[in-house]
Amino acid sequence: MLRIIALGGYAEMGRNMTAVFWNDQGVILDCGLHLENYIRLTEEDDLKVMSTKLLQQEGAIADLTPLGKDRKKILAIVPSHAHLDHIGGLPYLESKFDAPIICTPFTAAVLRGMVGDNKSGRGGNGRGELRNDIITVQPGASHKLTEDITIEFIRATHSTPHTATIAIHTPDGVVIYANDFKFDLHPTLGPKPDFARLKALGKAGVKAFICESTYSNLEQRMPSESIAKQMLEDILLGLDHKNKAIIVTTFSSHIARLRAICDCAKKIHRTPLIVGRSLSRYIAAAEECGITSFKDAEVVRYSSKAARRLRKVLAEGKEKYVLVVTGHQGEPRAILSRMVSEQIDWRFDPNDCVIFSCKVIPTPTNEANRARLESRLRDFNVRFFKDIHVSGHAAREDLREMLTMLKPEHLFASHGDKKMQAGLASLAAEEHMQKVHLLANGGQMELA
Ligand SMILES: [Zn+2]
Structure with a gap:
């Protein structure tokens, strides 16, 4: 039975x-x-x-x-x-x-x-x-x-x-x-x-x-993941980001998406810099299992080091990197929220590019968190791109x-x-x- x-x-x-x-x-x-x-x-x-x-x-x-x-x-x-x-x-x-x-x-x-x-x-x-x-x-x-x-x-x-x-x-x-x-x-x-x-x-x-x-x-x-990859390419390869920061946030577990972001970064001669504990955990798991390699990227795991590394990015030149950070749902303690609220030393300049390669999971908490994050980003006059994603x-x-x-x-x-x-x-x-x-x-x- x-x-x-x-x-x-x-x-x-x-x-x-x-x-x-x-x-x-x-x-x-x-x-x-x-x-x-x-x-x-x-x-x-x-x-x-x-x-x-x-x-x-x-x-x-x-x-x-x-x-x-x-x-x-x-x-x-x-x-x-x-x-x-x-x-x-x-x-x-x-x-x-x-x-x-x-x-x-x-x-x-x-x-x-x-x-x-x-x-x-x-x-x-x-x-x-x-x-x-x-x-x-x-x-x-x-x-x-x-x-x-x-x-x-x-x-x-x-x-x-x-x-x-x-x-x-x-x-x-x-x-x-x-x-x-x-x-x-x-x-x-x-x-x-x-x-x-x-x-x-x-x-x-x-x-x-x-x-x-x-x-x-x-x-x-449901459209294929290859469509999401093309959407990313359209933004990263198709627009002029000269001297501007490119910051992408997506689901930490989405290894295919992270791989696509790194591939795009390579094509525009920038180094992918991946920052956040959950991102680093999923990447380590993917590498351990031989699913894909992130050798072309730099991964910063600990938040204490994140602040220092991002300061260094400002000193070296934002245009050298594609930053991949946690915080796509506007979670208050994630890296992107902390960059925006200046808990992490970071400077947004007008026309810096912020890509949300995700969709807002429609819950009251997420919607409130994201609205707060987006409103701060608007104050900085950055270009931001939402819903660069397929489910x-x-x-x-x-x-x-x-x-x-x-x-x-x-x-x-x-x-x-x-x-x-x-x-x-x-x-x-x-x-x-x-x-x-x-x-x-x-x-x-x-x-x-
Ligand atoms: Zn699932």
Whole structure:
């Protein structure tokens, strides 16, 4: 008998966590942070030493109460990729389980980096180590968990490397978990999605499919990451930035985007200077896993050194660098906000160029933070460019393609609020699917 328990991400975007049981053998899929609730507490998106109870009370991580005694039956924790809304809860919650963490190498490297930072008392659980072992599995490979259960990591495209669509093979059928993905036919880093494998699984029969619903109401095919690269090139290579600063801010985990920014910098004969702790952590993980190299860039990790290095940039000449900094959502403690508020010694000149290679994640905190940041930037008369970005999430037509390929018997809508989940349900209805389930956090369902 298969059973699905919704723990987080079934009423919101964030704190993704789902449990899948086959009889008495359980697997946890993802263990994420709700970033809005987390940043409201901490004013930054990096992990800090925090009480697990407080984070649960504030809705920043999942509440494990619905698991009850089944918590002891969890045999593996399987994060699908390295985004904080999928792994950020692990430093606080993994010790509640006695089960290995099984994931792709990049996800493992980011997790180790995140927890390793705790040794200095900066983040996570404050212990500096995880209770459970990490087992790495290459994208495209499988791990036999027990005689009955095998966990497969299917290559997916998303906005961070080594993202996997997870298949849990059990004697009562396959459960597939695509949280998050998009179908990118022209990725700028890493392979295309493994369509052949998805089709083969669909042909053999999929018992249940747990699918992200974030952009289920966006009636389009999500554009490729190669489009975002072109948008960056248009600004960096196509405009006159003579003697002006170029400052780019983007998601720290978006290695493909960071690589594209560095490639552009090279073409205009500037050195990429990457500043910020979370940026440096993801870059170190990408290099460790051989995903790409940032040897052509200079990476400044610590904020104490950031101020000194940026002063030196002013002395050497802004035109020698493309600065890549944290703070795309206007987080008050990130580098860009501190440059703007003059907590870091920096001088903005008219027509300096600031590129937001991201979109504002539409939450009240982010919107207020970004509005404050943009208003200060306007005071400096800089040119700024917003939304130089394409999303890593599936839009409605990507989702339709996935449903058509997998033809699941049961569909569960995850990673979204009620409206987003309803969007996926309406799409499923268009595809004549009968068994569509909109669980709430804490809800569960047995599959006959
Ligand atoms: Zn993601």
